[in-house]
Amino acid sequence: MKIIGQMSGTSLDGVDSVLVDIDDHQCEVLARHHLPFDDKLKQRLLSLCESGDDEIHRAATVSNQLSNLYAESVSALIDASAYSSKDIDAIGCHGQTVRHIPPHYSIQLINGALLAELTEIDVVCDFRSRDIAAGGQGAPLVPAFHHALFSKADENVAVVNIGGMANISLLHSDHKILGYDTGPGNVLMDAWCKLHKQQPFDELGQWAASGEVIPDLLNILLDDPYFALPAPKSTGREHFNLAWLKPLLKEHYAKQDIQATLSALTARTVADEIKRHWQQAEVIVCGGGAKNRWLIRQLAQYLEGFDIKTSEQRGVNSQDIEAMAFAWLAKRCIDRKPGNVCDVTGAAGKRILGAIYPA
Structure with a gap:
């Protein structure tokens, strides 16, 4: 399968996207792209890491803004590769963490439906909530x-x-x-x-x-x-x-x-x-x-x-690894295979992680 993995981490430096050719035995990076966040977006994200006014509206609008940026990065990544969107089986997108309060919840901002609509590619996201539902920390997943x-x-x-x-x-x-x-x-x-x-x-x-x-x-x-x-x-x-x-x-x-x-x-x-x-x-x-x-x-x-x-x-680019991991987790979800490690997260058992938004 050819899957795009996307990660924007707590450093808030931007979106790392990789296109990988992946099966049960190998994960080869075919193309990579980095899209930096501007200072205004960084401040909007930082403001959501703490309680404040009108959080629901601000979180929803930032989630849509991020999803447009994820789509932009997907487009640039495909343009830099030898492939078209029709060759891509799925996008595994982590989203942007703004609150991580285990064992209660972990919030990653992403509108999976919007990203699927913009890219016309199946999207897998929301990787952490199932592990938390099973009593785990929802992290780390890599x-x-x-x-x-x-x-x-x-x-x-x-x-x-x-x-x-x-x-x-x-x-x-x-x-x-x-x-x-x-x-x-x-x-x-x-x-x-x-x-x-x-x-x-x-x-x-x-x-x-x-x-x-x-x-x-x-x-x-x-x-x-x-x-x-x-x-x-x-x-x-x-x-x-x-x-x-x-x-x-x-x-x-x-x-x-x-x-x-x-x-x-x-x-x-x-x-x-x-x-x-x-x-x-x-x-x-x-x-x-x-x-x-x-x-x-x-x-x-x-x-x-x-x-x-x-x-x-x-032999692996250090900036690629987390994005590669979410491409790998997306494939696990598509294949209906568990993606968590119980000894790591503390979950009650192995669980299939992620929610799928078909294109």
Whole structure:
């Protein structure tokens, strides 16, 4: 099957779309496209991450706006490929998460009917709600795909996805799969950089590298109860945001030192969770954080003795993986096969994930 996977994550940088040729044994990327969000849309999305006036109307209109952008990205992706829309079997679109409050609900903005109407392609979306209905967290959903993509029969493999939040997939050599959100990925670093440098992110981690980690602050941040919770667990910017951070800061802290400490928080919490399970493993880093050289350097320091590499070193573009995962999950839905891993999400059993909107 040829399926388009689409992901717009908590970093709010835009839509990643991939066209993949996929079956039970392989997933080959045929074309890719990135459509960035403008600042106005980012602010509209951020405003929906907290309670406010007229939320139902604002959410519905933003959902339609996003669906038009998803359709625009589909069109550009097909134009960049050797195929037409008639060659595409389905679109697997995650939508944009604005609230993730497990075990109660998780809201991803997308109008699946509108996207199907605009593209004339079957759409699969709403991947998280069935897992939550079965008592799960609805997240993370990518570990099953990570297993299909990266697992080894004779070696433990940890896949670290660093987007707005950071999550790990622990792929045991005996085929057991575990995974959960470790905590903030880029979300705090991006917010602090935007506030003080007027830049959407810290390019290559250069600002963080110019500072020094503040041990007392790092210890205070690590005291947050989320980090001590047992898995299954997942989180979002509802918890980790500037409102969470600012009361913990002292006036004499240098801004670049705070950035260095936030980078250390992400690296330390990821490393601690991997070491909780293994003392040696291959560690594959993907997501936007894979491009942050300083963050990867810090992660390597905390994971001394581990074999750390980016997904590119395993032959997969780090920016493609989550979009690929939702193409894979869409195929699972179409084939009526379960897409969740119960040990990861905490669901009562395996479930078919997603709702289908026929073209």
